[in-house]
Every structure is written in structure tokens, then in C-alpha cells.
Amino acid sequence: MTLPPLAYHALVGFVVLNVVIGMVTYVTLLERKFAARMQSRIGPYYVGPHGLLQPIADAIKLMIKEDVVPNTADRWVYNLAPIVFLVPCVLIFATLPFAPGLGVADLNIGVLFFLAVSSLEIVGLFMGGWGSNNKYALLSAMRAVNQIISYDLPFVFAAFVPVLLAGSLQMSAIVAAQQGVWLGVVPKWFVFYPVIGQLAFVAFLVATLAAENRVPFDILEAESELVAGFRVEYSGMKFALIQLGEYAHMIGTSFLGALLFLGGWLGPGAELPLVGALWFLLKAMLVFLVVTWVRWSFVRIRVDQILAISWKLLLPASIVLLLATAFWVAARGGHAV
Amino acid sequence: MPSNSAGFWTETRQLVRAVGRAMGVTLRNLMRRPITVRYPTVKRVYPDRFRGILALTYDRETGEENCIGCRLCEYICPPQVIKVEMLKAEKRNYAKTFTLELYSCEFCELCVQVCPTDAIIMLKSFDLATADRRELLLDKDRLHALGLQFEPSWATGNRLRDMQAPPKAPKAAAAHAAPAAPGEASDGKT
Amino acid sequence: MPETARSTLEIGYGGSERLTMNMGPQHPSAHGVFRAILTLEGETVVGVDAVIGYLHRCHEKLGETLTYVQYPSIASKTDYVAAMTVELAYVSAVELVGKIDVPTRAQWLRVLVAELQRIASHLLWLGTWCMDMGGALGGGATVFLYCIREREAVLDLFESLTGARLLYGFHQPGGTRYDLPADWAPQCRQTLSLIEQRIGEYEAMLEDNAFFLARTQGVGVISRELAQDVGVSGPLLRGSGVNHDLRRAAPYSSYETFDFRIPVETAGDCYARYRVRMAEFRESIKIARQALDGLPEGPISSRPGVKSVGQVRVPKGEGYARVEGARGEVGCYLVADGGPKPYRLKWRGASFSNLAVLPHILPGVKVADVVAIMGSVDPVFGEVDR
Numbered sequence: 001m002t003l004p005p006l007a008y009h010a011l012v013g014f015v016v017l018n019v020v021i022g023m024v025t026y027v028t029l030l031e032r033k034f035a036a037r038m039q040s041r042i043g044p045y046y047v048g049p050h051g052l053l054q055p056i057a058d059a060i061k062l063m064i065k066e067d068v069v070p071n072t073a074d075r076w077v078y079n080l081a082p083i084v085f086l087v088p089c090v091l092i093f094a095t096l097p098f099a100p101g102l103g104v105a106d107l108n109i110g111v112l113f114f115l116a117v118s119s120l121e122i123v124g125l126f127m128g129g130w131g132s133n134n135k136y137a138l139l140s141a142m143r144a145v146n147q148i149i150s151y152d153l154p155f156v157f158a159a160f161v162p163v164l165l166a167g168s169l170q171m172s173a174i175v176a177a178q179q180g181v182w183l184g185v186v187p188k189w190f191v192f193y194p195v196i197g198q199l200a201f202v203a204f205l206v207a208t209l210a211a212e213n214r215v216p217f218d219i220l221e222a223e224s225e226l227v228a229g230f231r232v233e234y235s236g237m238k239f240a241l242i243q244l245g246e247y248a249h250m251i252g253t254s255f256l257g258a259l260l261f262l263g264g265w266l267g268p269g270a271e272l273p274l275v276g277a278l279w280f281l282l283k284a285m286l287v288f289l290v291v292t293w294v295r296w297s298f299v300r301i302r303v304d305q306i307l308a309i310s311w312k313l314l315l316p317a318s319i320v321l322l323l324a325t326a327f328w329v330a331a332r333g334g335h336a337v
Numbered sequence: 338m339p340s341n342s343a344g345f346w347t348e349t350r351q352l353v354r355a356v357g358r359a360m361g362v363t364l365r366n367l368m369r370r371p372i373t374v375r376y377p378t379v380k381r382v383y384p385d386r387f388r389g390i391l392a393l394t395y396d397r398e399t400g401e402e403n404c405i406g407c408r409l410c411e412y413i414c415p416p417q418v419i420k421v422e423m424l425k426a427e428k429r430n431y432a433k434t435f436t437l438e439l440y441s442c443e444f445c446e447l448c449v450q451v452c453p454t455d456a457i458i459m460l461k462s463f464d465l466a467t468a469d470r471r472e473l474l475l476d477k478d479r480l481h482a483l484g485l486q487f488e489p490s491w492a493t494g495n496r497l498r499d500m501q502a503p504p505k506a507p508k509a510a511a512a513h514a515a516p517a518a519p520g521e522a523s524d525g526k527t
Numbered sequence: 528m529p530e531t532a533r534s535t536l537e538i539g540y541g542g543s544e545r546l547t548m549n550m551g552p553q554h555p556s557a558h559g560v561f562r563a564i565l566t567l568e569g570e571t572v573v574g575v576d577a578v579i580g581y582l583h584r585c586h587e588k589l590g591e592t593l594t595y596v597q598y599p600s601i602a603s604k605t606d607y608v609a610a611m612t613v614e615l616a617y618v619s620a621v622e623l624v625g626k627i628d629v630p631t632r633a634q635w636l637r638v639l640v641a642e643l644q645r646i647a648s649h650l651l652w653l654g655t656w657c658m659d660m661g662g663a664l665g666g667g668a669t670v671f672l673y674c675i676r677e678r679e680a681v682l683d684l685f686e687s688l689t690g691a692r693l694l695y696g697f698h699q700p701g702g703t704r705y706d707l708p709a710d711w712a713p714q715c716r717q718t719l720s721l722i723e724q725r726i727g728e729y730e731a732m733l734e735d736n737a738f739f740l741a742r743t744q745g746v747g748v749i750s751r752e753l754a755q756d757v758g759v760s761g762p763l764l765r766g767s768g769v770n771h772d773l774r775r776a777a778p779y780s781s782y783e784t785f786d787f788r789i790p791v792e793t794a795g796d797c798y799a800r801y802r803v804r805m806a807e808f809r810e811s812i813k814i815a816r817q818a819l820d821g822l823p824e825g826p827i828s829s830r831p832g833v834k835s836v837g838q839v840r841v842p843k844g845e846g847y848a849r850v851e852g853a854r855g856e857v858g859c860y861l862v863a864d865g866g867p868k869p870y871r872l873k874w875r876g877a878s879f880s881n882l883a884v885l886p887h888i889l890p891g892v893k894v895a896d897v898v899a900i901m902g903s904v905d906p907v908f909g910e911v912d913r
Contacts, residue, residue, distance in 0.1 A: 298359060301742060386686075413836040415600060453834075497704070498833070501702070
């Protein structure tokens with residue numbers, strides 16, 4: 001049955017949105033179990049077999065909690081902030097192709113759209129900090145804006161290295177450029193591209209950590225100083241939306257990383273769409289677990305040190321890397337693979 | 338943070354090595370078994386001297402109550418949670434009432450230490466959590482019931498005092514340096 | 528008054544307006560109930576007003592109403608993280624004023640548990656400090672849980688010895704209350720080896736780490752003169768270059784028979800204090816092993832077992848006994864009047880004097896550094912407020 005294109009895309013969008021939200025809640029469980037094992041403990045265990053129903057319990061708890069709005073908060077800004085925060089974080093999934101032909105919209109400027117929309121979360125974040133009328137929240141929101149803006153540039157430059165290597169902003173084209181194997185054994189994923197690929201991947205991971213406010217760059221939340229950062233005045237469903245948005249953004253950039261560097265849906269049996277999507281999911285989870293592993297291994301650094309790393313180290317390095325990639329691609333006549 | 342290019346490569350190499358080492362430690366711990374003991378389905382083994390909740394005991398041979406109502410435990414308890422009333426009888430005294438406020442008890446074991454008849458002891462359990470504080474105001478019957486319900490710890494008054502007392506007769510060379518016999522060292526009574 | 532200052536909400540980020548912010552008393556990294564009223568200019572602290580007393584429980588009055596036999600169990604509640612050393616201070620004061628002998632075995636046992644307690648206290652310090660710097664959910668919590676895991680091993684040892692895990696009541700005037708159980712010594716050696724190996728792991732995880740070094744080096748420098756003027760003690764003093772440790776300077780409880788080094792660092796910043804405490808781990812393990820190897824036979828107390836509440840009477844006199852606690856010099860000044868209770872008991876808490884250095888070193892640092900500095904000062908508010 002062929003639906004009119006608008007209805008078809010709406011349906012696909014609806015399905016993807018629900019899948020994303022479901023995945024986000026279970027990713028929180030994955031992170032908690034993984035972190036627990038790294039700390040010699042078990043993690044959620046009692047709700048459901050081995051804690052598998054824990055995210056459901058958390059979701060129900062957050063939904064039935066009382067919605068406390070501070071008296072002196074700026075009501076419109078305060079109430080809109082979670083939504084303004086959530087929408088870009090979920091919208092980035094619209095451009096991700098989960099398998100050839102399986103995705104909401106495979107734009108020919110896919111990567112650019114992804115990066116541009118994902119940085120819109122800052123607006124929602126700052127609205128949350130401002131509207132809460134709380135010194136701690138405002139302090140943390142200002143730090144966050146500082147940090148995310150500083151790290152978006154290296155993030156973009158690192159993400160553009162695969163774009164240059166593939167020669168296209170379209171995500172499916174980038175994945176197609178990673179097909180094949182070198183020397184019969186090593187897949188042609190960009191992470192295995194000599195020198196440039198690894199450096200770009202490392203830069204991408206570091207910039208992801210910072211753009212996600214993950215330790216060691218989580219001065220934004222800094223639980224031991226500002227308790228919860230800009231989220232401190234939110235409770236109940238609004239808090240759930242903010243959490244949802246953060247983890248959705250986290251997974252979205254993991255998917256992007258898997259797509260740009262780890263070959264997206266490529267893998268044995270990738271001709272079948274669902275198997276390709278499965279490979280994509282596994283690779284994204286691998287990127288996510290690496291980020292989580294880093295998160296649980298380091299102490300936090302101060303905000304001025306974070307900004308110093310960004311402007312003095314990461315940004316020049318990623319610019320140099322991008323230029324070097326550009327020269328390399330041009331020297332090879334316009335295509336790298 | 339490296340801000341001069343002179344040490345840039347060394348600092349970068351150090352950074353990479355440090356990052357690798359830190360992540361290696363967490364990875365190694367990922368492979369270790371968790372040390373969580375899944376209480377309450379699994380209980381860990383408590384040591385012999387565990388200071389758990391308190392109880393009153395019966396004499397093993399005769400089945401009589403051990404407590405003679407001497408109130409030494411009441412006097413020594415630092416937060417004063419024990420209250421005893423003595424009941425005089427022909428052969429020996431008893432405790433008419435014996436209340437112990439477990440919610441304020443410090444579990445310091447001093448009452449066990451002073452008891453001359455090993456009547457009050459501590460048990461190898463602390464499982465008395467309740468939602469009603471009045472259940473933790475233990476009276477004499479409750480204390481005796483607890484004594485029969487859980488496993489007792491090693492410590493009783495006489496055992497503790499024997500462990501602490503200096504030896505009366507020289508048993509080893511080191512004992513020659515021990516101070517004078519107990520009768521001269523201690524001072525008065527209350 | 529800070530109260531009225533706190534009601535203004537003018538915020539100047541990087542500007543010249545000042546923001547008065549309350550850190551505590553309920554705060555995840557205040558290490559207890561401690562209120563620091565910080566005056567900030569942007570992210571820099573320009574003034575600090577420390578408010579203590581939230582944990583005051585009238586210990587010194589309790590010392591007057593409880594007898595010499597009862598109080599050691601209560602004394603552990605002042606420095607509850609390092610209870611053995613603080614009980615030792617009290618009974619040392621009683622023995623000093625009452626001229627009570629302590630048999631050698633008891634002295635060696637006291638040294639053994641004091642060093643084990645120092646290890647446990649430093650493990651807690653390392654865990655909470657890293658947690659403060661890394662956040663409750665970040666990398667810091669990992670180190671925290673590892674340190675707690677090791678501390679559980681030491682607490683299990685104490686549980687086999689006394690029956691309690693945190694507040695022991697191990698010391699009595701004249702000696703100790705418990706002797707070693709039969710299979711305790713091999714278990715203790717095993718635990719010491721485990722901790723030695725794990726300390727190496729933590730040093731590897733933290734020491735080369737550029738993030739950790741950036742957060743701790745050059746932060747919270749206490750100069751040697753400042754340290755000696757204000758009267759700090761313990762690792763704070765030794766991290767600023769002063770070679771003063773009571774176990775060497777004024778040995779008590781047969782410490783003079785043990786062979787150990789006093790770690791001293793000169794930099795005076797958080798990293799120096801960290802290095803001092805990490806070195807103290809290894810020295811404590813060395814001392815504990817020596818104590819286990821050479822433990823003499825004999826009685827564990829020069830007085831009979833506690834039989835009544837007024838058993839120990841101390842003739843008139845006064846004296847001050849001090850021990851090297853995990854945080855510094857813990858002292859107990861006792862005035863006795865011949866009865867079973869002291870006339871006056873005064874505690875010198877190590878953390879109380881250590882905290883006095885904060886108004887000197889906090890102005891000029893960033894807010895994030897306040898947390899790192901508080902952690903490296905390692906206060907325990909039971910000692911501060913008593």
C-alpha cells in the first residue's frame with residue numbers, strides 16, 4: 001500500500017521518535033549497569049529480572065511526581081525550556097539513516113543539518129538556567145554555554161574530516177564511501193584511515209564528551225558544587241524531558257560517530273536492512289560505552305582549564321587536521337578512498 | 338595544560354599514557370567480580386565478636402534466668418538506656434522489670450562487660466528494623482525471646498573480663514614485668 | 528552581617544559585582560555539616576566566612592558526667608572516621624594524670640590498631656576527595672567505591688577484633704579491652720598486602736593524570752610560615768615542609784621502637800598533601816607489619832576487667848596527652864579531682880585548627896578549587912564541633 005509521501009514520512013518519523021525514546025530510557029540502564037560493574041558493584045537489580053524494568057519504574061516515578069515550580073521563576077521561560085531543549089536533541093535523529101533507505105530523511109546536507117540542529121540545545125539549556133531564578137542554575141548555565149560553544153567548533157571540524165574523505169555531506173554517501181576492505185582484512189572505515197582517521201576520531205570523542213557535558217568536562221553539573229546545574233529547579237515530567245533530551249543527544253552523537261568513523265550499517269549481512277540497522281546500533285553503543293568508560297575514569301577539570309584545552313589545544317589541532325585532510329584529498333585528485 | 342610548543346609532544350605523550358593507565362584500571366575492575374553481598378537474600382558471615390542486638394539469657398543447666406537484678410549494667414550504660422528493678426527472693430535476686438531502649442543504645446558492649454552472671458549478651462544479628470519505635474523498647478520478655486531467637490556472640494561478661502585481666506600467676510617471662518596483682522591496682526568501688 | 532548580604536541577588540559574571548553564596552551546611556562536598564559563606568566575584572572567591580557548630584554535641588560536658596570507664600566509647604564519636612586514635616588520646620590523658628602503667632602488649636596493640644585506623648581514614652579521605660573533584664556520578668565515584676571497598680577490608684578486621692565497625696570502645700585506661708582472636712594475624716597480613724597492591728593501582732590511576740594534576744598542583748598553597756603560624760598539624764603541616772610528627776617528636780605508646788619514615792613535601796599545595804598521605808599509607812602498612820611480627824606476649828591491661836562504673840579513680844592533677852591522629856594532633860587535656868569522673872575535659876581537635884587556615888588560603892581561588900582544597904584539608908566535623 002503506498003501512502004501519500006507526507007503521511008508516509010509522518011509515519012516513519014513517528015516510529016523513529018518512539019524507538020528513539022525507548023532506546024534512550026534503556027541506554028540509561030545500560031550506563032548504570034556498565035558503570036556499576038566498573039565499580040565492583042551490581043547496579044539496578046531488583047526491579048524486573050536483573051533490573052530490566054528499572055527504566056520503566058523511573059519513567060513512571062517521574063511522571064507521577066509533583067511538578068514544583070519556583071514562585072519567582074519566569075514562568076514562560078521556565079516551562080518552555082525543557083521543550084526547547086528536547087526538540088533539537090530528538091530532531092537530529094531525523095537525518096540519520098539507520099540502513100540504506102531506512103530513515104526519516106536522508107538529506108544531501110545531512111551532516112551539516114545534524115551539527116547545526118544539535119547545537120540548538122544551548123538555547124533550551126540557557127532558558128532553563130535563566131528561568132529557574134536560581135544562582136546555582138544560572139552559574140551552571142553560563143558555564144555550559146561557554147563550554148558548548150567552545151567545543152562545537154572542534155566538534156564540527158572533527159566531523160568534517162570524514163566528510164572530506166568521502167566527498168559528500170550526505171550521510172548515506174559517507175557510509176557508502178566506507179565500503180570494502182583494505183588488504184583483505186581491515187575494513188575501510190574511516191577510523192582505520194592511517195593517521196587522519198584515528199586523530200579525527202579521538203578529536204571527535206573529546207569534543208563529544210565536552211559537548212555532552214560529560215566528565216571530565218561536566219563542570220556544568222558538578223554535583224559536588226552546584227548539585228544539578230541548570231536542572232536543579234526542575235522536577236517531575238519536566239526533569240524527565242531534560243534527561244531524555246540529554247541522553248538522546250548523547251546517543252545521537254554516538255550514532256553520528258558510528259556513522260562517520262565506524263562505517264555505519266556496514267558489516268556482514270548488511271544487505272538486509274534490519275541486519276544493517278543492528279550493526280549500526282551495535283557500533284553506536286560501542287561509541288557510547290567508550291564515552292561512558294571515559295566518564296567513569298577521570299576527575300573533573302575546572303572551567304577555565306576546559307576552555308583552555310578547547311581554544312589552545314583542540315581547536316588549533318582540529319583546524320590543522322582538517323587542512324591536512326583537505327590537502328591530502330586534493331593531492332589525490334579529489335577522492336581519498 | 339600544554340600551552341607551549343616546546344614540551345608539546347612530551348606532554349601529549351604523557352597525557353595519552355595517563356589516560357590509558359586510568360582507563361586500564363577501570364577496565365580491569367570491570368572484569369573483577371562485584372563485591373556486593375545481596376542482602377537480605379544473602380547474608381554475610383558475621384565474626385564471633387559481632388556486637389548485635391542485646392538479649393537476656395537463661396542458665397544453660399537449670400533454665401533459670403541469669404539476671405540477678407544487680408543494676409551494674411544500668412549504672413555503666415553511657416546513654417542510660419537500661420532500667421532495672423530488683424526483686425528480692427530467698428536464694429537469689431531477680432530482675433522484676435528490665436527495659437532496654439534499643440533505639441538509643443550505642444552498642445558499646447559495656448553492659449555485657451560488667452555483668453557478673455553473664456546475663457546480658459549481644460547477638461550476631463541486627464535485624465530488628467521496624468516502622469514503629471515502640472517495638473524497639475525491649476522489655477524483659479522480649480529480651481529473653483531474642484536471646485533464644487538469634488545466635489549469641491562470643492562475648493559474655495566473664496569472658497571479656499578474663500581477657501582483660503592481668504594474669505595472677507607468672508605464666509611466661511613477659512608476665513614478670515606485669516604490674517601488681519589486681520587487688521592492689523584497683524581503687525575502691527562505687 | 529552575611530544574612531542581609533545574602534538577600535541581594537546582583538550577579539556580576541566576571542564583573543566587579545559580588546555574589547554571596549552559601550556553601551553548606553547541606554552540601555554534597557562539605558565533608559560534614561559546615562557552612563562556608565563565600566563571597567564571589569565571578570568565579571573567584573574573595574572572602575570566606577566559616578560557620579561551624581552544626582555538630583556540637585557537648586562532648587566536653589559529657590566528659591564531666593561520664594566516668595573514665597564509660598567515656599572511651601563516647602570519645603570515638605569526636606573523630607568518628609579515625610576512632611582508634613581519638614580514644615587513644617583520651618585514655619593516654621587518663622593514664623598520664625593517674626600515673627597508670629600500660630603493659631607492652633597493650634601498647635603494641637594500640638600502635639597496630641592506630642596504624643590500621645590511619646589506613647582506613649586515609650582511604651576514606653582519598654575516596655571522598657576524588658568524589659568531590661569528579662562529581663558524585665563521574666569518575667570520582669569510581670575511585671570512591673574502590674577506596675570504600677578497601678576500607679571495608681580494614682573494617683572487617685576491626686569487626687573481628689572488637690565486634691564493631693566504626694566506633695570501637697577498644698581502649699580502656701590501663702590497656703585495651705580486647706585481645707587478638709586466634710586467626711586474626713594472618714587475615715591482617717593478607718589485608719595489608721591487598722591494600723598495598725591497590726594503593727599502587729590508585730596512584731597509577733591518579734598520579735600521571737593531567738586532569739588530576741591540573742586540579743591539585745598549585746592549588747591551595749599553604750606556605751610554611753602560614754602553617755606554623757595558624758597551628759595546623761598532620762599532613763597539612765608536613766605537606767608544607769615542616770618535619771613534625773608526634774610519633775617522632777613526642778613518642779607515645781612505644782612508637783620509638785618502630786622503624787618508619789616521616790614523609791614531608793615542601794610544595795604546600797593539594798598535590799603535596801596528597802603525596803604525604805599516600806606515603807603515609809605505605810609507612811602505616813610497614814608499622815602494622817612490624818607490630819604484628821614483634822607483638823610481645825603478656826596482659827593487655829594493667830587493671831582488671833571493667834566490673835563497675837566507678838572502677839577507675841584518678842587522683843587530683845591535670846595533664847595534656849596528644850597523639851598523631853590521621854588528621855593531625857589530637858589532644859586531650861584532663862583535670863582530675865580524685866573521683867571517678869574528670870573535673871574538666873578539653874579536646875584539641877585536629878580539624879578545628881586545620882580549618883582555621885581556610886580564610887587565609889581561599890581568597891583568590893576559583894569556586895571549583897574550594898572543593899579540592901576542603902577535601903585536601905580533610906576535616907571531620909565531629910572533631911571540629913565536638
